[in-house]
Amino acid sequence: MAVKFFGQFLVEKGIVSREALLKAIELQEQKNLKLGEMAVSMGYITQLDIDRAHNAQFSKDMKLGDLLVEMGILTINQLNEVITRQKNTHLYIGEALVLVGAMSSEQLQQYLDEFKIDQAPYVSERIELPAGVENGRIWEMTADLTYKMITRVLDLQFRPEKCKAVTTLESNYMMAALDMSGSVDARYILSVSKGLQKTVAKAILREESVDNESAEILEDTVMEFVNVVCGNVAAKASQMGEIININPPVTIHPSADGLPVPNGHLALCFPIHVSVGEKMDLFLIIKQ
């Protein structure tokens, strides 16, 4: 029911053991050279160059490859060759499992097909963002996965409105917020009306009625929903080669005027219409 990677799917299904998976991962770690290691193996740079670049990374927020080019250690053509070699020689987890004897090549193909079917509900669909938004594919995926989780976890029918950039976050009954770092620096916020808070609580607690639940529990369920969505966003991002770290979620009670967008940030709003009077908004507050 969640975004998974292939190794996890196989262990969960009992197809391979935890020990076999760890053995295959170990093999991957031996075979799949990091960018610096690959550049050394191709004779373009030395270990000393990598150490210099790593030291420079303390003061510059740049990827190793870009930094090696900026420092004049590697040409852009050499960097591209190294990346291509990395991609062409990459040992995937399925192949590693075959090599350690955990499954045959025929079984690998069969399980890959089963995995594709299992993950089909999470294949991203195109969502239109305002022009010029940095890391657009991550935000499109984030909104898309939010919609999919609303359908699958909350079992709600809704109509998403076109994404727009806003300067104020429109008020609602409550908001749950979660900070993301790594490849992006942003805050994910989901605002819900009072009725939708109960809907979320019923789905998360798997209860028919939540009328006697405390305000604390009701708020917690919205935070947990946000946590689940963002954890799955991080999983999907890792499949795209991006790292997203997530912090524990928090709640916000906005004033009737809403929340102003902090300076130096872009706020994207994805309105989600559920029924008359019941609305939720997804906001992505992205540091510029």
Added chain:
Amino acid sequence: MKKVLVVDDSLSVARQLEKIINESGEFTCVGHAKNGAEAIKMNHLENPDIICMDMNMPGMDGLTALRSLVVLDKEVKVVMVTSLGGVGDKFTEALKLGAKNVISKPFESENVLQILREL
């Protein structure tokens, strides 16, 4: 009946897991810790057979607590229950540190019980 300690900062997840565990008739939930530090204390007090622990918690997170728990208690079996289960690096790190399995959120009751039974 095997004793299970639930570790999650979310009250609602703890409620869900407690319900699944207690209604199974095979396991009993002996407590709920809200972060890694509380988990270490409660593990000492309650001596559970299994710990179901979140990764992303304020204060001491799940992976940090896992590192300590596997050193302090060689018997306890830890299963991570996390929304980050699908992040390959996190999944691998948890297994390498000694977690017996990783359950992704959102989870199904039967999936949780099946993994607990296999321990």
